Amino acid sequence: MSRFKFELRNTPQWQNLEKSYKEVRKISLRDLFKDENRFNKFSIREDNLGLTFDYSKNIINSDVFRLLMEFVKAAGVNERARRMFSGEKINWTEKRAVLHTALRNRSGKPVYVDGKNVTTQIDAVLKKMEKFSDDLRSEKWRGATGKKITDIVNIGIGGSDLGPKMACEALKYYAHGLSVYFVSNIDGADICEVLKKLNRETTLFIIASKTFTTIETITNALTAREWITGRLGKDAVAKHFVALSTNAGKVKEFGIREDNMFEFWDFVGGRYSLWSAIGLPIVCYIGFDKFVEFLEGAYYVDLHFLNTPYEKNIPVIMAALGFWYNNFFGASTHAVLPYSQYLCRFPAYLQQGDMESNGKTIDFEGNKVDYETGPVIWGEPGTNGQHSFYQLIHQGTKFIPCDFIGFIKPLEEVGDHHEKLMANYFAQSEALAFGLTEDEVIKNLEKTGVSPADIELLSPHKTFEGNRPTNSILIDKLTPRTLGALVALYEHKIFTQGIMWRVNSFDQWGVELGKALANVILPELKGEKTCDKHDSSTRSLIEIFKSGRKE
Ligand code: F6P
Numbered sequence: 001m002s003r004f005k006f007e008l009r010n011t012p013q014w015q016n017l018e019k020s021y022k023e024v025r026k027i028s029l030r031d032l033f034k035d036e037n038r039f040n041k042f043s044i045r046e047d048n049l050g051l052t053f054d055y056s057k058n059i060i061n062s063d064v065f066r067l068l069m070e071f072v073k074a075a076g077v078n079e080r081a082r083r084m085f086s087g088e089k090i091n092w093t094e095k096r097a098v099l100h101t102a103l104r105n106r107s108g109k110p111v112y113v114d115g116k117n118v119t120t121q122i123d124a125v126l127k128k129m130e131k132f133s134d135d136l137r138s139e140k141w142r143g144a145t146g147k148k149i150t151d152i153v154n155i156g157i158g159g160s161d162l163g164p165k166m167a168c169e170a171l172k173y174y175a176h177g178l179s180v181y182f183v184s185n186i187d188g189a190d191i192c193e194v195l196k197k198l199n200r201e202t203t204l205f206i207i208a209s210k211t212f213t214t215i216e217t218i219t220n221a222l223t224a225r226e227w228i229t230g231r232l233g234k235d236a237v238a239k240h241f242v243a244l245s246t247n248a249g250k251v252k253e254f255g256i257r258e259d260n261m262f263e264f265w266d267f268v269g270g271r272y273s274l275w276s277a278i279g280l281p282i283v284c285y286i287g288f289d290k291f292v293e294f295l296e297g298a299y300y301v302d303l304h305f306l307n308t309p310y311e312k313n314i315p316v317i318m319a320a321l322g323f324w325y326n327n328f329f330g331a332s333t334h335a336v337l338p339y340s341q342y343l344c345r346f347p348a349y350l351q352q353g354d355m356e357s358n359g360k361t362i363d364f365e366g367n368k369v370d371y372e373t374g375p376v377i378w379g380e381p382g383t384n385g386q387h388s389f390y391q392l393i394h395q396g397t398k399f400i401p402c403d404f405i406g407f408i409k410p411l412e413e414v415g416d417h418h419e420k421l422m423a424n425y426f427a428q429s430e431a432l433a434f435g436l437t438e439d440e441v442i443k444n445l446e447k448t449g450v451s452p453a454d455i456e457l458l459s460p461h462k463t464f465e466g467n468r469p470t471n472s473i474l475i476d477k478l479t480p481r482t483l484g485a486l487v488a489l490y491e492h493k494i495f496t497q498g499i500m501w502r503v504n505s506f507d508q509w510g511v512e513l514g515k516a517l518a519n520v521i522l523p524e525l526k527g528e529k530t531c532d533k534h535d536s537s538t539r540s541l542i543e544i545f546k547s548g549r550k551e
Helices: 012-024 062-075 077-085 117-138 163-168 188-193 214-230 234-240 248-254 277-286 288-309 316-325 347-356 390-395 417-434 438-448 452-462 479-500 511-525 536-550
Strands: 043-046 052-054 151-155 179-183 203-208 241-245 261-263 333-338 375-376 402-409 468-475
Touching: 012 062, 043 316, 052 316, 062 077, 062 316, 062 479, 077 277, 077 288, 077 479, 117 261, 117 277, 117 288, 151 214, 151 277, 163 179, 163 347, 179 188, 179 277, 188 214, 203 214, 203 234, 203 277, 214 241, 214 248, 214 375, 214 511, 234 241, 241 248, 241 277, 248 261, 248 390, 261 277, 277 288, 288 316, 288 479, 316 333, 316 479, 333 347, 333 417, 347 375, 347 479, 390 417, 402 417, 417 468, 438 452, 511 536
Parallel strands: 151 179, 151 203, 203 241, 241 261, 333 375, 333 402, 402 468
Antiparallel strands: 043 052, 052 468
């Protein structure tokens, strides 16, 4: 099939960046910081969020920054963002609108999809979530035997798990009353270990699945249903199960009543769904008012993204810098390092958000790209990461741009923990940027009386090249509002990069093949079918597994 081929690498915007890269890669951050005004030039303060975004420790000068902004402009990010916010079907391979932004639209302005104002439906579901969580928290909603519900188990996977799990962990300081658990893995160990801790009479299951066909979720849900009905009887399902889904038919088939279903719609992508009914565990955990604050934080960033010139637009700049390293410096990964234990699930959440969105090779016209697209996203909370993988970031051969996320006020003020934590936050990005030259190392060793022979031995090992780029996001306090803002910043970064790479960030066909093959293999493992089409490796492994199961 002959398709029009858009040669992104031949555009003047790409070519200009390519030329600049050859110059800029020779410059060090030590040199760039001779400009005392550099922080002021390359940082943004959002007073309304209490958020500072410092991108001065990146390998850019004013010319590169201008060229990056020209690239974003030529890509048409703003125009495409407006099309997304207004409900156009920009997810063209699934013929769907992309409206997670409508879920947190606090303006009261309508948003139309196929001529229908979706904000009316969204508001109705939000009200239903509010009532349900109030009933649960005020003990009006009780289990089948009349006992109050004390524990909620969310059963879901991917977007129906990672978002609410990350947010409940992040906002646990604000929680009161109910405990929340998450089960996602089809490995029976996941659900069994959770059920061991729980009492049937006081447990409520939230079955979260956009499609309500995902094998992991349905398998876990059936196990949970059996666990409840085995002791409490079939009628107990009505008091111990609710569903979050777009698929009313399948929910009913499972045995969950329609009034116990919280609806969302196909214009909400799984990995963008924590603002929808999928956020129900968050609502139950921290209360509806706090959930609204979470939505408000994201809405604030939506307006920032839509209305701020690119040069002051935080998600656009995050995207442009990631693109700079990914496509010119050959960085294939990007680390997200929150200096907050509460954000321990944030990197895992972003892995789906970013990698399922931009892990693509086919461009707008359906051609294979001849440049790199989405990076591998990874990370752990500081300071744990420092004692594990930071060695490689500082002195390894890989080039890894990092985001450091920290807070000024801790939620738990204990002794000097926070100062110690944040001293590390500041120290790490400083060390990564400026390193330690061999001369400095030698001087330090001489001062401490190390012998010349040992100085010769040690100095190359103790040298840090520096010039490792970082962004620092420093926020006054972790609240539902600032968490909502932080998530939305990354969402719009991902969106912007998708446009820059000219890929559809909203489909996920890449997860389908493995699912289909698992469905072929399952009856073989159960001994119901045989198949001679596997390669010798897969066939042999299956045989070893089957004979091991017989023993
Ligand atoms: O397999 C990937 C995926 O489709 C994700 O995009 C989604 O978040 C996840 O599965 C779960 O899907 P569902 O909510 O339909 O169970």
